[in-house]
Amino acid sequence: MRLIDFFDRGVSLDPGRVCLKDSQVSRSYAEVQRQSCRIGNALIRDGLRPQAKAAVYSGNGAAAFECVLGILRAGGVWAPTNARNAVPENAYILDNCDVEILFYHSDFEADVEELAARCPKIRLYVCIDAGSGRGPALADWIGDAADTDPDIPGDRDTLASIFSSGGTTGRPKGVMWTNQVWEVMLASFFTCMPVRKPPVHLVAAPMTHAAGGLALLLMAVGATQVILPRFDPEPVARAIQEEGVTHLFLPPTAIYGLLSHPGIADYDFGSLEYFIYAAAPMSVEKLKQCLEVFGPVMCQTFGQAEAPMLCTYLSPEEHLVAGDAEREGRLASCGRPTLFTRVAIMDDDGQLLPPGERGEIVVRGNLVMPGYYRNPEATAEVSTHGWHHTGDIGRMDEDGYLYIVDRKKDMIISGGFNVYPSEIEQVIWGHAAVQDCAVIGVPDEKWGEAVKAVVELKPGESLDEAEVIALCKAALGSVKAPKSVEFWPTLPRSPVGKVRKKDIRETFWAGRERAI
Template sequence: MRLIDFFDRGVALDPTRTCLKDATVSRSYGDVQRRSYRIANALAAAGFAPGQKAAVYSPNGAVAFECILGIVRGAQVWVPINARNTAGENAYILDNCDVEVLFYHSEFEANVEVFRKDCPKIRSYVCIDRAGADAPFLEDWIAEAPETDPDIPEDRDATISIVSSGGTTGRPKGVVWTHLVWETMIANFFTAMPVGKPPVHLVVAPMTHAAGIVGIILMAAGATQVILPGFDAGKVVTAIETERVTHLFLPPTAIYVLLAHPGLKDHDFSSLDHFIYAAAPMSVDKLKECLDVFGPVMTQSFGQAEAPMLCTFLSPEDHLVIGDPQKEKRLASCGRPTFMTPVAIMDDDGKLMPAGERGEIVVRGNLVMPGYYKNPDATREVSAFGWHHTGDIGFSDEDGFVYIVDRKKDMIISGGFNVYPSEIEQVIWGHPAVQDCAVIGVPDDKWGEAVKAVIELKPGANITADEIIALCKTRLGSVKAPKSVEFWDSLPRSPVGKVRKKDIRETFWKGRERAI
């Protein structure tokens, strides 16, 4: 199936059902479908052929979502760019991915001027909320376009989107997603999370990443997308209650803030079916708190841009193990492989490891990208031995649950011992005074690298470095306990909410020839 066919399936279920809803716009599936026709036809009339690259540069919003659907409808290639990135970061992505048409919100007019200088391949700009400084207003641009389906046939192996890799360790690479990649992801999603009633999905995190991807997937089931411009804990809990939200995605860092919101337990969360968390490991202690507050709805997936969203899955039922010492350890896992995606653990020589042995998590199947855009060398590097190499270190247990120990590049070697920061972070996250933390290796004349914890406390909370170190020694032993602790007002985060360990490490390794 083409990606747009999944949206059209949602239309067929009920064209009158609300599709997109934000603070200013509310449109039915039928209305959104007709607008996607007009955007696709306007692209064709402007000389943009199938396969050419297009992007949407906007905060979360209904019209931005419509532009994405119009791009996909016209068989152009959607290149997501995050509104929270710097202008320079987005200019690099736009140019690297050969984007030729940009739909943008007037909020970013100044940044568009940067693109006009640094992205010469862009030959058309369209402003989605008013007339731009040198760009037509979307409503004028599509005014004469017909409301008829261009119905462009496409091969399932054709590229339909190019998604940027994380970018926390260097320049992002363009990850090619075909219709087949999307089809496999959607099949994994509904196999793991069957839908019994029309969903209501709350879009809070950037719609250019997981929140938008979940939204597109759920459109196949006729989901209403309730769109917030960004994360605000009070608005999130209110929206869940008033809109009767069934599905929500948030990264762990945002969930920690949500848990600290005053009056959280005064709200009704009974409508939730799946509260999806992903993008980074989550504190087991805070996960238990979530289960107490939100009920048996916590849902974890593990994936990355190169094998998106659903390599493994930890279902709400898998979370119901509290009180069973043999099974409770599963809360630290990211679940078991999904229906259409084999997952294994591999050593550096390409040997698959048995249960309990640590190695790199590898995946294969149609969920895996066909490659990086215009980067065959990087593609070959991550595709050794016929598997995609995730860069994550982990192991599987005897029941097939996969545990992420760390990013391969995050491992600390201290005094000849391998130390995995996520083990230490799990302990620190569990302290009630801690909002978030990052554990890194810092230069040390004796140990080579010394374990250091950098901690962001909850507002008004207090704890000493000695208390943190003692806690870790008690739980993990002296080798893994931090040798030092610093408290920062806030940790640096990427535009999608991940703690930028690279930035934290650079604070301590600056000016040195080696970073290990």
């Protein structure tokens, strides 16, 4: 099936059900279907060929989702582009993905003017909310385009989208998702998280990443998408209560902000069925707070752009281990492999390792991308020994639960010992005064690299360096304890909320010949 076929399935279940709802509009599945057909037919009229690339440059919004569906309807390939990125990075992404049509919101008109100078492959601009100097308004551009399905053929190997890798170690790479990748993600999702009633999904994280992918999955079962322009604790809590939200995805940093919001316990979260967290390891102590505040609804997935979202799954039931010391340690895991994906631990020589051994997490199956767009060298590099290499270091226990130890590139070598920042961060996150933290290696004449913690405190809280170091020594010993601690007002974060260790590390390694 094509990705757009799954949306049409959602329409067939209840055409009158609300599909997209933001602060401006509320549109039914039938209305969104007709609008996606108009956009798709207008794209075909203006020369969009099957498999040509198009993007939407906008914040979260109903009209932005309609444009994505229109691109798919026309047989085009959606290239998600987060408008919160720096313009040069987005220009690179658009050019690298060969985008030729750009839908954009007038809020970003200044960005679009710069993009026009940097991206000569873009031949058509359409403003989704109003006319502008660069492109016509969407309503005018559609004109009398038909609201019937153009029904462009496609099969499991047809490209549906090109997501960009994080680019934390260099230029972003275009990750190709075929219809088959989407199919396997859909099958994995609903196998792990079956629905018992029409869902209500809150889109609060950027729709160009996991929240948008999750929205497209849930449209297959007729879910209502309640769309917020961005993450903000109070509107998120209020929307869950007022809209009866059943499904929510947030990265850990956003969840920490939600937990620390004054009065969070006063809201009613009884409608929640699945509160999904992913994208980075989460503090076990804060996860326990989540269970107290939100109830038995927390679930974790592990994936990456190259093998999206559902390589492993830790269910709400598997979170209910309070008081069971033997099982409580599983809260630090990201669950067990899902039904359609193999997950293993591999050493540098390509040998699969037994339970308990640390090595690189590798995955195999049809959830894995077919490759990077126009980059066979990078594709080959991450596909050695017949597995996709995630770049994450992990271990599996005897029961098949996967524990992410760290990113391979984040490992600190201090005095000849391998130190994994995530286990130190887990200890620091557990302190009541800590909002978030990052542990990195900094240059040191004696140790080569010294362990350093950079800590962001909750508003109004205080903590000193000695207390943090003593806390870590007691839990992990002297080798792994930070040699120094700094307190920053806020940690640098990516547009999707991940702490940018690269930026923190550059603060301490600037001007040096080596960076390790």
